[in-house]
Each structure stands twice: as structure tokens, then as C-alpha cells.
Amino acid sequence: MSLTSVEGNAGGDGRGRRMADLDAAQVAAWLQQNPEFFETHRDLLSQIRLRHPHGGRAISLIERQVTVLRDSNRMLEKRVADFLRIGRDNDALSMKMQGLAHALLGEREPSRLPGLLCAGLRRGFDVPFVLVRLWADVNLPETSQGPVSSRLRQWADRLDQPFCGPAEQQDEIVAWFPDRGQEVASLAVMALRAGNETQSFGLLVIGSHDPNRFQSGMGTVVLEQLADMAGASLSRALPARQVA
Structure with missing residues (x-):
């Protein structure tokens, strides 16, 4: 034509x-x-x-x-700036994870590990609520003591990736935060395991005032890495019969 x-x-x-x-x-x-x-x-x-x-x-x-x-160039410049920002954020997160790992590995007294982990997460990762709950009958700093239902233990054993969602879905866990549970709006809950064990020996819980900070469907790669690191470190604080 x-x-x-x-x-x-x-x-x-x-x-x-x-x-x-x-x-x-x-x-x-x-x-x-x-x-x-x-x-x-x-x-x-x-x-x-x-x-x-x-x-x-x-x-x-x-x-x-x-x-x-010009408009196309502006869009490309914005995308490049976003990539650079994400790269810087990932580098900073990697450095924080490395620093926390070094602190945990360097601690010779196992009973201090839960407190060290919680303090490191609050300070370096800007999370207001952090606690460790172990099934072991030991008195460790920063470890909430008290009964844990068999239902929750079974749920933790089945938890193959971190739970992220509203705090209202985990009433028993929220009750572990003394006097401040009502301030927790969203949670990330990670099962603690020793090595390749399938059975959990506790939970690492991170809470936020922001209801959107932890939500279903979000990426959990960093949380999974944190759970592996915490599980490997905290297993040293358990009685030998529980990690055999």
C-alpha cells in the first residue's frame, strides 16, 4: 500500500x-x-x-x-537511582547481619546469647519488640518464661518459613510481651532449630507498631537467614539432651 x-x-x-x-x-x-x-x-x-x-x-x-x-531519560534515571538505593540498602543490611553473626559467634557464655540477639536486633534493625521463647526449662536473660501450649509447639514444628502477619492472629505469642502486647500490631515469627533438625526448640519473635511492617506475602529471605543464624547460635544455650 x-x-x-x-x-x-x-x-x-x-x-x-x-x-x-x-x-x-x-x-x-x-x-x-x-x-x-x-x-x-x-x-x-x-x-x-x-x-x-x-x-x-x-x-x-x-x-x-x-x-x-527527555521523559524516557527521566524514567531511566529514576530506575537507576532506585537500583542504586536498593543496592545500598542491601549492602547495609548485609553488614548488619554480618555484625550480628560475629557478635553471636564471639560470645563464649551461651546463657548470654538470647539477650545479645534481642539487643542486636533492636539496635541494628530498628524493631521495638523482640523476644526469644525456648522450650527449655532454663532461666536465660531475655527469654520469656512460662507455659507454651502444645498447639503452639506443634505449629512451630510445621513452620517451614517465617510467619508474617497481624498480631491479632497470634494471641498466645502477643501475651508474651509484658505490659506492651497491646502495642504490637504486626509480627514476624521464626521457628528456631538446631542444624538440620525438623523439630523446633523455640521461637524468635519480632514485633512492630506498624500493622504493615510484617504482612502475608512479603519476602522472607532475610528473616529465614536470621532464623537459621539464631537457631544455630541459641542451640548452644540448650541442655545437651535437647540438641542431641
């Missing part, structure tokens, strides 16, 4: 019939197949007037193309 052939078939009705014979897709296809068109009709580039995308005034086709390219 060519523009001239369509115009020749239009007959005497003139411009109205010629425009009716062409649609936008045909015009676009013809221009793609004839890229030399604007080379031989350079004056059209400055004569065609288009509406400015960010205002009502008319601009030339060249100006419009420059505007499109």
Missing part, C-alpha cells in the same frame, strides 16, 4: 474520503516501511504541530520527540 495509491482511489470526494480510507495503524505501518519519507519531506517535521504532553500549547514534531526522549 502507498499513500499515493490510496489518494488516487479516493475519487472526487477529496480529503474526507482519503482520510476515511486510512486508519492510524495503516499510516504507522506505511511510515515504518518507508523511513525515507521524512528525509524527502523535511519541511513537515517543523510544520506538523502536536499538543505538548505537559501543557495545552502546540509544538513541532521535533520538539515532541525531544520531550518524549
Whole structure:
């Protein structure tokens, strides 16, 4: 198809019939197949007037193309900036995880590990509520003492990835926060295991005032790494018969 052939078939009705014979897709296809068109009709580039995308005034086709390219560049610059920010955030998170791991590995007294873990998470990861609950009958700092239902222990054994969601779904766990449980809006709950054991020996719980801080469907890779690190470290604080 060519523009001239369509115009020749239009007959005497003139411009109205010629425009009716062409649609936008045909015009676009013809221009793609004839890229030399604007080379031989350079004056059209400055004569065609288009509406400015960010205002009502008319601009030339060249100006419009420059505007499109500028907008595209701004979008690319924003994406690059987002990637750089995410990279910096990931680097900072990696350094915090490494620092916490070093602190746990360097602690020679197992009874101090729960407190060290909780303090490190509060300080380095900006979480207001952190506690460790072990099934062991030992008095460890920062470990909530008291009964744990068999239902919750069974639930922890089945927990193959961290639970993230509203605190109201975990009434028993929220009750472990003394005098402040009503302030916890969302939770991340991780089962603690020794090595490759399938049975859990406790829970690591992180809470937030923000109901959207921990929610179902969020990424849990970092939390899973934290649970593995905490489980490996805290298993040293358990009686030997429980980690055999």
C-alpha cells in the first residue's frame, strides 16, 4: 500500500474520503516501511504541530520527540537511582547481619546469647519488640518464661518459613510481651532449630507498631537467614539432651 495509491482511489470526494480510507495503524505501518519519507519531506517535521504532553500549547514534531526522549531519560534515571538505593540498602543490611553473626559467634557464655540477639536486633534493625521463647526449662536473660501450649509447639514444628502477619492472629505469642502486647500490631515469627533438625526448640519473635511492617506475602529471605543464624547460635544455650 502507498499513500499515493490510496489518494488516487479516493475519487472526487477529496480529503474526507482519503482520510476515511486510512486508519492510524495503516499510516504507522506505511511510515515504518518507508523511513525515507521524512528525509524527502523535511519541511513537515517543523510544520506538523502536536499538543505538548505537559501543557495545552502546540509544538513541532521535533520538539515532541525531544520531550518524549527527555521523559524516557527521566524514567531511566529514576530506575537507576532506585537500583542504586536498593543496592545500598542491601549492602547495609548485609553488614548488619554480618555484625550480628560475629557478635553471636564471639560470645563464649551461651546463657548470654538470647539477650545479645534481642539487643542486636533492636539496635541494628530498628524493631521495638523482640523476644526469644525456648522450650527449655532454663532461666536465660531475655527469654520469656512460662507455659507454651502444645498447639503452639506443634505449629512451630510445621513452620517451614517465617510467619508474617497481624498480631491479632497470634494471641498466645502477643501475651508474651509484658505490659506492651497491646502495642504490637504486626509480627514476624521464626521457628528456631538446631542444624538440620525438623523439630523446633523455640521461637524468635519480632514485633512492630506498624500493622504493615510484617504482612502475608512479603519476602522472607532475610528473616529465614536470621532464623537459621539464631537457631544455630541459641542451640548452644540448650541442655545437651535437647540438641542431641
